[in-house]
Amino acid sequence: MKLKKLKQVRVPGFLAGGVACGLKKKGVKDLALIVSEVPATAAGVFTLNQVVSPTVPISRKALQTSKTSRAIIVNSGNANAFTGEQGVKDCQAVVAATAKALGIPVKEVLTASTGVISVPLAVNKIEASIPRLVNQLSPKGWVQAAEGILTTDLVSKTCAVQYGDVVVGGIAKGSGMIQPNMATMLAFLASNIRIGKFALHKALKEAVDPTFNCITVDGETSTNDMVLLLANGTAGNSSIQAGSKAYRDFVTALTHVCKTLAFKVVEDGEGATKFVTFKVSGAKTKQQAERIGKRLANSLLVKTALFGEDPNWGRIIAAVGNAGVPIKPEKLEVVLNGTRLVKNGEHVKGVSASALRKKMKNKEIEIAVGLHLGKAQAETYTCDLSYDYVRINAEYTT
Amino acid sequence: MKLKKLKQVRVPGFLAGGVACGLKKKGVKDLALIVSEVPATAAGVFTLNQVVSPTVPISRKALQTSKTSRAIIVNSGNANAFTGEQGVKDCQAVVAATAKALGIPVKEVLTASTGVISVPLAVNKIEASIPRLVNQLSPKGWVQAAEGILTTDLVSKTCAVQYGDVVVGGIAKGSGMIQPNMATMLAFLASNIRIGKFALHKALKEAVDPTFNCITVDGETSTNDMVLLLANGTAGNSSIQAGSKAYRDFVTALTHVCKTLAFKVVEDGEGATKFVTFKVSGAKTKQQAERIGKRLANSLLVKTALFGEDPNWGRIIAAVGNAGVPIKPEKLEVVLNGTRLVKNGEHVKGVSASALRKKMKNKEIEIAVGLHLGKAQAETYTCDLSYDYVRINAEYTT
Known part of the structure; x- marks a missing residue:
């Protein structure tokens, strides 16, 4: 077809x-x-x-x-x-x-x-x-x-x-x-x-x-x-x-x-400057993968870091730990626009911070989180949180 | 004592x-x-x-x-x-x-x-x-x-x-x-x-x-x-x-x-300009009252409206409806800094919009939500969401 x-x-x-x-x-x-x-x-x-x-x-x-x-x-x-x-x-x-x-x-x-x-x-x-x-x-x-x-x-x-x-x-x-x-x-x-x-x-x-x-x-x-x-x-x-x-x-x-x-x-999300895809894999159920994806996509600290073009994997990890889904921190993996930042629950040494920051300037950002607990996966799509989001929603009754 | x-x-x-x-x-x-x-x-x-x-x-x-x-x-x-x-x-x-x-x-x-x-x-x-x-x-x-x-x-x-x-x-x-x-x-x-x-x-x-x-x-x-x-x-x-x-x-x-x-x-919340108390009453359980309070206190649309000093009860109602707690919209009551805006699930007519906007200029805001389903209640305390929240969290790795 x-x-x-x-x-x-x-x-x-x-x-x-x-x-x-x-x-x-x-x-x-x-x-x-x-x-x-x-x-x-x-x-x-x-x-x-x-x-x-x-x-x-x-x-x-x-x-x-x-x-x-x-x-x-x-x-x-x-x-x-x-x-x-x-x-x-x-x-x-x-x-x-x-x-x-x-x-x-x-x-x-x-x-x-x-x-x-x-x-x-x-x-x-x-x-x-x-x-x-x-x-x-x-x-x-x-x-x-x-x-x-x-x-x-x-x-x-x-x-x-x-x-x-x-x-x-x-x-x-x-x-x-x-x-x-x-x-x-x-x-x-x-x-x-x-x-x-x-x-x-x-x-x-x-x-x-x-x-x-x-x-x-x-x-x-x-x-x-x-x-x-x-x-x-x-x-x-x-x-x-x-x-x-x-x-x-x-x-x-x-x-x-x-x-x-x-x-x-x-x-066209209010104030959006980035299109962000969260790929959560290795979950026990699709529902759990989706829940973590939504938690990441709705985290104010993750969204403002994305707006600030800050490769802040600490905030990503903290949000994953707060999604209400059982995880094993020692198995976590985080890949940001193709660069593996976290593997087996530890920060990967030797990643170039400047190369990473450069990648954050892309309009499209993909953040993959591997749980290594099962085979289920889910994708969630979102945008960043910018000054304009606040302006649009503070200045006008919508 | x-x-x-x-x-x-x-x-x-x-x-x-x-x-x-x-x-x-x-x-x-x-x-x-x-x-x-x-x-x-x-x-x-x-x-x-x-x-x-x-x-x-x-x-x-x-x-x-x-x-x-x-x-x-x-x-x-x-x-x-x-x-x-x-x-x-x-x-x-x-x-x-x-x-x-x-x-x-x-x-x-x-x-x-x-x-x-x-x-x-x-x-x-x-x-x-x-x-x-x-x-x-x-x-x-x-x-x-x-x-x-x-x-x-x-x-x-x-x-x-x-x-x-x-x-x-x-x-x-x-x-x-x-x-x-x-x-x-x-x-x-x-x-x-x-x-x-x-x-x-x-x-x-x-x-x-x-x-x-x-x-x-x-x-x-x-x-x-x-x-x-x-x-x-x-x-x-x-x-x-x-x-x-x-x-x-x-x-x-x-x-x-x-x-x-x-x-x-x-x-001292990041970027805060208001101290906001949500009082949720008439819930069936304390847990449900707390859940609605947290949903309100974490709603980006409610928080940005507070920053914008906009008495936007529509956003309050929408957030209450999304808290994952069974409610009866026709029983809802909303009181904003002492002014009853919603009663029996309907907007109270004759409320002075300008008086309401003036009240929103207070540094301390109290929003009471009555569910009229039971006797449990809870208070949640939060601040608004301002440009400075975005600035603080976008500009710096914290």
Whole structure:
């Protein structure tokens, strides 16, 4: 199977668009819509935060009660989370207005929000803008949709690939409040493949697990995180069964799109200057490897050392020892961008400090930690912690 | 029982001192010694990090194998952690040199280190300075000792109280790598009370639990954390039994000293501009209340909002929802410096935003979270996350 990367997102049978409706400052896009021209199967994964936006239960229920889905309406600038009964009504109103403007059933509309928490949604601004947004829909409109879902993001995040007649594309937003917990941030994916709902959900879980679920910017899990995927069958293939070769090909393409978008989220992490990969190997279980990876990726001392371009393996070791996973310090190994710093639990002598510091100037840093206790491994992706992270989150209510 | 606060640390029957031995930059004190003039009972609590400095097992073993202790020797500037076999030998050499200079058994010497991890200890510098340090010991020398144990701390931390004939005093260091896990940072306490070893250890645990164990600066637990307590019996009281009135009085005094020192650690947290108390109440268990308190106190988004003086209850709610403790969002209550922002899971209308912002300018912030699920509660103490935290930890290897 050969995966062709597409320069722009355009998925056969899908239209998209984005407009400014006035939730964010004047003229900045804050409302996005993705529509399938024909009924599509759909799947979603959602945040595990116990405080959720009504967009989470409302989208989940729509997926459960309707065989097909047609549209995803998303606003940025306001998360509509922790907004009580009014928040639920507001979310229902947005869904209803979208269904009406598109002439489709309410239960075929999925919805998401992102932005400030616990502020009432100016639902009238959204309702007033939906007809304009629908008029503007086009096969090329993913660019505008990707802009419409941003918050503190500096860049839009899009990705699309093709193999044979099948196209998989998507958009994502996120640069803060990023630590996946089964699902994270917002990402909206579409494909023209024909696939049943069960297999589609399974494929989405398989693709999200090693991608979105392996990134963290700041250890925070949002109230609104979700990843939605629509598949409208216009590729004309015979419907795909889970486990088949065709299914695996689709998962490969979908994982590529998810990984590309997830990496773009990390690269655009609030204040980020580095893209950092932690490879933890030799663990007894995958869960333990992941736990150590997350502990490293969320350690303030490790993250600030990365920003300072300081090859501070002492902080790495201290964080590994604090992950709540049984380790044997005397077996530890640490390799930083290819240079072995720690072996058999001791610092390797003779490593050139200046060569090491030079390597820390790379934009991409890879830190491998070997536990030598088992065969399980995991990768975690993160960014450093800089002055700008503090500035972005201290100066503005986000 | 009336507790009298003393202006300076001076504990009858104890001598202390601090010198510069050359581990830190020229002339900065980096070696401290506390000595009881007579054999004292001793107790200690230690880090739960799995990677530890040899000072941890060596001090623990000394406490276990010797009925009495006489001295605590501490260096700053180098944690002597993750330094392999050589680190163990170096630690033993420091203890031996101290015992020799004081003319006491090796097993009566306790020891601690703090500073950079995974760098060999310049033990010769310490050994060369110990005789000078011993000569310099004096009842007033706690000031110098408190200076000798600092790392990134901006201020020395001392506290002493008296009730009747009993004096309890101590010193602490810490401003980064601060999240207690049964014990945290370095603190060295002394009293002239007469008390058995079992009761002393119990008293120390009782005092550490609601004080040092309730603070966090950055969610990091050091490889070297310990709290040591010596009681030399020179007050002449009859030995105290756990549970008695005299025991409770001692615990009260000890807790006061621990709390004062713990608060000073938070106030001097790296880059801190605010002292923040999280009061979580209405939990089903104390452990759950503590877990939510720690989650709030370690949330980057909450901490940066505090630095930005932004009354961002949305971030508070999101963090509560992510603590891994079952909650009912519809029962949540949030009170910020006395102003109720959230009640019954909804934002309280009519709160003056400008009054709220004004309150955020206070140096001391109290955030109370009510879960309304049970009767357990806990307090957690922390500071905000500022540019200076990033600067301190990015610019220097600590």
